[in-house]
Amino acid sequence: MPITGTTRVFLIAGDPVAQVRAPEIYNHLFERHGIDAVLVPVKVPPARLADFVRNAFGAENVGGMWVTIPHKAAMMALMDRCDPVAQLAGAVNAVRRADDGAIEGALFDGIGFVKGLDHFGIPLEGRRVLVIGAGGGGQAVAAALALRGVGELAIYNRSTDRAADLCARLAAASGGVTKVAASPDPAGYDLIVNCTSQGLKQDDPLPFDPKRVDAGAAVEDIIMTREPTPLLKACAELGISAHAGFEMLVQQIPEYLRFFGMPELARTLQDDTSEVRALLYPK
Amino acid sequence: MPITGTTRVFLIAGDPVAQVRAPEIYNHLFERHGIDAVLVPVKVPPARLADFVRNAFGAENVGGMWVTIPHKAAMMALMDRCDPVAQLAGAVNAVRRADDGAIEGALFDGIGFVKGLDHFGIPLEGRRVLVIGAGGGGQAVAAALALRGVGELAIYNRSTDRAADLCARLAAASGGVTKVAASPDPAGYDLIVNCTSQGLKQDDPLPFDPKRVDAGAAVEDIIMTREPTPLLKACAELGISAHAGFEMLVQQIPEYLRFFGMPELARTLQDDTSEVRALLYPK
Structure with missing residues (x-):
């Protein structure tokens, strides 16, 4: 599944990002399941987060953002709206642009x-x-x-x-x-x-x-x-x-994929979690 | 060469972007030559270009930007400085953040x-x-x-x-x-x-x-x-x-790679252009 001009781009924002495993896991899933999308890391310092997030969605093929340490709480304040769990927890680990242009967050932990x-x-x-x-x-x-x-x-x-x-x-x-x-x-x-x-x-x-x-x-x-x-x-x-805590990760993956507009892949990986388990915890 | 948390990210900005071939070509080169980098397309409408470009470099692992239609001339005005050819032509097709934090452009056409x-x-x-x-x-x-x-x-x-x-x-x-x-x-x-x-x-x-x-x-x-x-x-x-016009493309590739801090790969592809030719124009 080569990256082409039609590929949807997803970002995982953190600082540092060297440790994140999400690109390997999700790109593997995209490739195996024929989804024209790619997840790349972006190392965004806290002071640049607000400007970065709002403007990254200026690119129409940027489909969404995974959020990791230390940005989950700070990201909350940058959202136009959030799902109930995110609001209660005061944190966000997934961000997308809604059809009406609003930036919306969710928390799947x-x-x-x-x-x-x-x-x-x-x-x-x-x-x-x-x-x-x-x-x-x-x-x-x-x-x-x-x-x-x-x-x-x-x-x-x-x-x-x-x-x-x-x-x-x-x-x-x-x-x-x-x-x-x-x-x-x-x-x-x-x-x-x-x-x-x-x-x-x-x-x-x-x-x-x-x-x-x-x-x-x-x-x-x-x-x-x-x-x-x-x-x-x-x-x-x-x-x-x-x-x-492993199971938290396994069970979050279909939630992320549904949120990012990939309901079929979400259902497949929810119905049979063995593929995700093998990816997360290779023997 | 899987994308991981340490991967340097490059963007190609255009509108539309569906037609761009650069991601296939450069990602292939990165992979073949063991360079931990990825090039992804970003479809940025002209009205969002200025905000997008300045803030994309807020991510520290964003190494640079290829620029294509219709942004080459508009990009010029967003640069802190440019190389002489870009200044003379009034256009830019490559953008990077310099060590001093300045955003600088070049034109390799x-x-x-x-x-x-x-x-x-x-x-x-x-x-x-x-x-x-x-x-x-x-x-x-x-x-x-x-x-x-x-x-x-x-x-x-x-x-x-x-x-x-x-x-x-x-x-x-x-x-x-x-x-x-x-x-x-x-x-x-x-x-x-x-x-x-x-x-x-x-x-x-x-x-x-x-x-x-x-x-x-x-x-x-x-x-x-x-x-x-x-x-x-x-x-x-x-x-x-x-x-x-083909040769323009073949000859630009080492220029881009040198500009983006990959001098060894640039030299390899300049000394023997057959790999680039085969990629650009498969029989």
């Missing part, structure tokens, strides 16, 4: 996360959930959970202000079930989600004490290291159902 | 043309040259010829004002040898260059009467149709040395 829970068969309706960490990941995850009818949405963060802010922002959408957790104690919850960076390194302390997890409760760790985090290892030893 | 003459062994110093047509192509060709020490540089254009403007602009650089030609009569010239669009279609009238070409004079036709133009056919019948 949290949706990928809850679709992952669906994939693992973890129920949400009416359940008591503890989200640990109210940074970018925690906000995305909590926003998506707030829209899924959980019974209780507790948020713990080392600095309590940040947890309180997020609870307040999500209160209405969640049906009034948010609360600030005073500690990361998992006792009394059906689902505990680690959204801190504790576990990126193998000698990090555990984000909470897994021995305190209720029988039958599930643990999710959104960290995406290839080696299981110390938390996942500890849960495995204790017989606790626990999953790594 | 005319340079490609005169390098083509060198390739064909057509001497220029002191020779009498007639350029027919003072549009974009004519301006680029005449500007490059003006800097090459020709003995006489006559320019014919149907609307005389345009020829007079170009002569005035090139007068100093040419050493005062420009003049407006009252007719496209080739008699009295050593080299006659067709820079009009007459010959794009096979039933177009000839841009001048080849029977009037002096013995030993050469004819160049910058039209790039695959089939020889009526002018080239008529010259062949009359035994006149005549060449098509």
Whole structure:
């Protein structure tokens, strides 16, 4: 699938961008499925982001933008409109120009996360959930959970202000079930989600004490290291159902593709996720 | 050569862009020669050009821009500085960000043309040259010829004002040898260059009467149709040395690559042009 004059161009904006894997993954999918599109990285410093984003869409064949660190929150303010999860989380990881010319944003991190829970068969309706960490990941995850009818949405963060802010922002959408957790104690919850960076390194302390997890409760760790985090290892030893963050990525891919006007490819990759899994995690 | 987070991104800006062949050609060269770069098309309407160009370079890994119709002249005004040929011709077909952050332009059409003459062994110093047509192509060709020490540089254009403007602009650089030609009569010239669009279609009238070409004079036709133009056919019948515009393209490629910081690849493709020829004109 060579790039020609008719190719639609997509960008992934970050700073740095050297680490991004999206071009390899999506270009591979475009090629395999005969889609005349290409995804290229653009390293945009924060100070240039606003001008860059608004004007990049001056090119009519620029179909959209993937957004990565550190731009997800700043991008929010540049949008003409956003989907509900993005609004709640205060962040955007996908941007497109709508038919009416408006620049619109969406956030698929949290949706990928809850679709992952669906994939693992973890129920949400009416359940008591503890989200640990109210940074970018925690906000995305909590926003998506707030829209899924959980019974209780507790948020713990080392600095309590940040947890309180997020609870307040999500209160209405969640049906009034948010609360600030005073500690990361998992006792009394059906689902505990680690959204801190504790576990990126193998000698990090555990984000909470897994021995305190209720029988039958599930643990999710959104960290995406290839080696299981110390938390996942500890849960495995204790017989606790626990999953790594990979599934968030797998489940986001069809959302991105649908958003960018490729509904058939989105459906194909949703109906059979094995192709995406093989691409993301080659043996 | 998959696109990754470290890939340098180049753009070709035009409107339309569906017809551009540069992405296929350059991406092929990048891949074959192991250069971590990609060239993608951007369809930028004239009204968005200024904002697009200035802000596209806000992305630090955007290495440069190829420029095609209809932007070559308008792009000129957006540059912080330009090379001499671009300044003389009033047009730009390559744009990059210099180390000091300035946006700088260059024009390689005319340079490609005169390098083509060198390739064909057509001497220029002191020779009498007639350029027919003072549009974009004519301006680029005449500007490059003006800097090459020709003995006489006559320019014919149907609307005389345009020829007079170009002569005035090139007068100093040419050493005062420009003049407006009252007719496209080739008699009295050593080299006659067709820079009009007459010959794009096979039933177009000839841009001048080849029977009037002096013995030993050469004819160049910058039209790039695959089939020889009526002018080239008529010259062949009359035994006149005549060449098509292809060579301009072949000879421009190393110039672009050097400008965009790929001197080794530029040298390789200049030393042996067969790879470029095969890419541009597959049998």
